[in-house]
Amino acid sequence: MLQSNVPSGPLADKWTNRKNELLLVNPANRRKYTVLVVGTGLAGASAAAALGEQGYNVKSFCISDSPRRAHSIAAQGGINAAKNYTNDGDSVFRLFYDTIKGGDFRAREANVFRLAEISNLIIDHCVAQGIPFAREYGGLLANRSFGGAQVSRTFYARGQTGQQLLLGAYGALLRQAAAGRVTLLPRREMLDLIVADGRACGILARNLVTGALESYAGDAVLLCTGGYGNAYYLSTNAMNSNVTAAWRCYKRGAFFANPCFTQIHPTCIPVSGHYQSKLTLMSESLRNDGRVWVPKKPGDDRPPRLIPEDERDYYLERKYPSFGNLVPRDVASRNAKAVCDEGRGVGPTGRAVYLDFADAIARDGKAAIEKKYGNLFAMYEKITAQNPYETPMMIYPAIHYTMGGLWVDYNLMTTIPGLFALGEANFSDHGANRLGASALMQGLADGYFIIPYTLPDYLAQKGPGTVSTDHPAFKEAREKVEQDVGALLSIKGERTVDDIHRELGRIMWEYCGMSRNDEGLKTALEQIPKLREEFWQNVRVPGKAADFNQALEKAGRVADFLEFGELLAKDALARRESCGGHFNEAFQTEENEALRDDENFCHVAAWEYRGEGEEPGRHEEPLVFENVHLTQRSYK
Amino acid sequence: MTGTMNLTLLVWRQAGTSDKGRLVSYEARDISPDMSFLEMLDVVNEGLTQKGEEPIAFDHDCREGICGMCGAVVNGRAHGAEKGTTLCQLHMRHFSDGDVIYIEPWRSRAFPVVKDLVVDRSALDRIFMAGGYISVNTGQAPEANTIPVPPEKAETAMDAAACIGCGACVAACPNASAMLFVCAKVSQLAILPQGRPEAARRVLAMIRKMDEEKFGNCGNERECEAECPKEISISHIARANREYIKAVLGSREK
Ligand SMILES: Cc1cc2nc3c(=O)[nH]c(=O)nc-3n(C[C@H](O)[C@H](O)[C@H](O)COP(=O)(O)OP(=O)(O)OC[C@H]3O[C@@H](n4cnc5c(N)ncnc54)[C@H](O)[C@@H]3O)c2cc1C
Ligand code: FES
DSSP states (O other), rough: OOOOOOOOOOOGHHHHHHHHHHHHOGGGGGGEEEEEEEESSSHHHHHHHHHHHEEEEEEEOOSSSSSSGGGGGOSSSSSOOOOOOOOSSSOOOOOOOOOOOTTTOOHHHHHHHHHHHHHHHHHHHHHHHOOOOOOOOOOSBBBBTHHHHHHOOOOOOTTTHHHHHHHHHHHHHHHHHHTTEEEOOSEEEEEEEEEETTEEEEEEEEETTOOOEEEEEOOOEOOOOOOOOGGGGSSSSSSTTTTTHHHHHHHOOEEETTTTTTEEEEOOOOSSSSSSSOOBOOGGGGGGEEEEEEEESTTTSOOOGGEEEEEEEEHHHHTTTTTTOOOOHHHHHHHHHHHHHHHHSSTTSSEEEEEEOOOHHHHOOOHHHHHHHHHHHHHHHHOOOOOOOSSSSEEEEEEEEEOOOOOOTSBBOSTTEEEEEEEGBBSSTTTSOOTTTOHHHHIIIIIIIHHHHHHHHHHHHHSOOOOTTSSSSHHHHHHHHHHHHHHHHOOOSSSSSHHHHHHHHHHHHHSSSSBBBBBHHHHHHHHHHHHHHHHHHHHOSSSSSSSSOHHHHHHHHHHHHHHHHHHHHHHHHHOOOOHHHHHHHHHHHOTTOOOHHHHHHEEEEEEEOSTTTSSSSSEEEEEEOOOOOOOOOOOO | OOOOOEEEEEEEEEESSSSSOEEEEEEEEEOTSSSSSHHHHHHHHHHHHHHHHOOOOOOSSSSSSSSSOOOOETTTTETOHHHHOOGGBGGGGGGGTEEEEEEEEOOOTTOEETTTTEEEOOHHHHHHTTOOOOOOTOOOOOTTTTSOOOOOHHHHHHHHHHOOOOOOHHHHHOOOOHHHHHHHHHHHHHSSSSGGGHHHHHHHHHHHHHHTTOOOOOOOOOOOHOOTTTTOHHHHHHHHHHHHHHHHHHHHHO
């Protein structure tokens, strides 16, 4: 049933073979096709720009006031590529292998290989765009190393790599806007997908300034709307990140793959109070020099410097002597939770652990540490008013990235013909866990170098011509959205949207977070529908529909999270194994590692919507590994 | 952590672009010093919502000082008085119990108010559109290490490229000029060898567009540099001015 559409031939030839067989659209005919690109993060901006360059008529949508502000802007660490500039043995195959192993063998071989293959083209293109990557003294590009790899292959622009890559893509997008090939539609939120005759043929979007619902018809729709981390309320994602666009596509027939594959980042600034609205990431690189510890004694609330060495538990070094503080993200996160659950957490809330630089400063000197981490220490001090040179940092894990997303085939098309998904919005390349610096690579690979080849093939087969916005499918979608908006505004209950979202976040974090068990997942499956009911009876959304109304925007997104959260928990419960970011306590090795079941669960789970109140269908796409051997991770 | 505080806010409320707008007073109670300024506004908005009043509209997204979406004039200062800080990274510990805080939107002819503290900054996109990029199509690029760039140049270009496009420079400037915004981009791309071929065309087009969009002229007041949350130096304005003169005198671009 699920056709992954992977090309034939040896792994290294698959993409070349595919490119050779894909249909093309004649340059003179391209302007006859309208492509709707939703989202202007790395995936959306690069896709819209590249398609504009080819001569298609592109419409580009985003929620923020300018395309430049998409969530991708916040990425700090860097972007991977297999250039092997450091001569340390890197290759396309190694980048492919690290990515597929990092994903705990739950991604498609062919997709991941293509990603590694394209990685080098991305760096070439970004340098040509004027992205100020870090350089060596001789003027050539610098690299650093990142988690999960034994080579230095990460390119970076200070701690602002995402910002610089996005501004490059934004520039390319605006260049096409200036040329009249791209129409910019900022402050628009897609609220429904229009499907007619079995094809995606338009979207319904709310104009966030006027509140008007606007209909857009297109020959194809590209969903580049990012991840769903904000289902957990607190995350490192931007405030407007949401699942709405993807969820509405799911309800129109696009399968949703692996929603339970979520990633928790171990080094975030802890929650300081109830009012907390988001969590700030502190770069993972800090674990190269910081030592993680908590007091041995539960409830020990002495200031850290007054706790003697022998009363401290450097638990990562103790449990994982060979990797120590550098164990992968999921292992570090679960251990932090475990010590806090034992009552040994620190800080005012007891939900934090120390990341201590005292030894590193004593060893290398303050100047050396400042050179490496100065900007991070300054950022930490700005937020917490504590000086990490003198007192240990406090950190705690937070939701950071979502590997699950709309199911797509090798050509990035969803199960709805004409609807494509790119970037974090799709499920494709990271399996059950994403390695650092590979999301930026994937977003730009999808947008600059894959969709410009695969989309024309679809368009050429379909032929030009969009449906009219008077089509009944538009009318039906509009009525449905008007009805929902009207309902939200008329409830006038007692609880604010944020209040309910916060409660959903607590359920998700508690029961579907970094360590899951069947009982907890079942509790979530009971509590989420109840909360959803409470929402639809007791939420208070102020203001009007025909206005700039941020509370209404949020309410719509939370309504979708309240449905989506249930699917996430269902998916987690159905996957009878642990892998990568999905850790079910019932399935672990003696070393407390995720225990996969390759016999029964070496597949993608893709969920099909079957109507309001109906059980969704679970489909499996088997994963076949012909080029790598499935191994068990160990970091002891 | 010290105790919480009570504050009086005087917030600009304006229903839409054509509304006149006015300052409205609100009490912000039990504010923790660890809150960010926007979290303080969240708390006030929760209270307004509970009371059946419309919450204060303000733009925000990343809440970590990088997207450039947030911004307001706080007690007469763009993004508040802390140096090198966006509004979302301004913490309430810099205020004291009993303070009166004026909160107003960016003021500039080029930035019409959309609602309350939200303004329309699309003029910045249009300036960028006039030439804030290098014209290279996807797939055309040579191998990345073909052209070396000395690290000092890459670093200076990165200093300029750090601009988040928030518009604080315009709000801070007595003439509401967008020179720092424009020149940061002109300078970044003029420093890098990849940007040289279009340098003359770029500076002329972006400055022309800035004038068309009703931004004022730069009078060297340096307020922009003082208020820029990314502390972008006005030396980039000087560099862009040199580029401009070179372009006017020496190139065929008009
Ligand atoms: C703090 C942080 C640091 C990170 N650091 C790194 C790193 O160093 N390296 C790395 O590789 N990855 C990193 N990541 C991950 C990476 O940044 C993201 O996965 C990636 O940028 C996602 O890009 P995207 O284009 O898919 O989506 P996004 O950038 O999230 O863009 C989504 C776009 O869709 C729009 N949108 C959403 N919904 C709608 C709707 N309904 N209607 C209209 N528009 C909509 C939004 O406005 C936005 O324009 C980091 C993530 C975080 C949170
Ligand atoms: S919200 Fe992004 S910079 Fe303030």
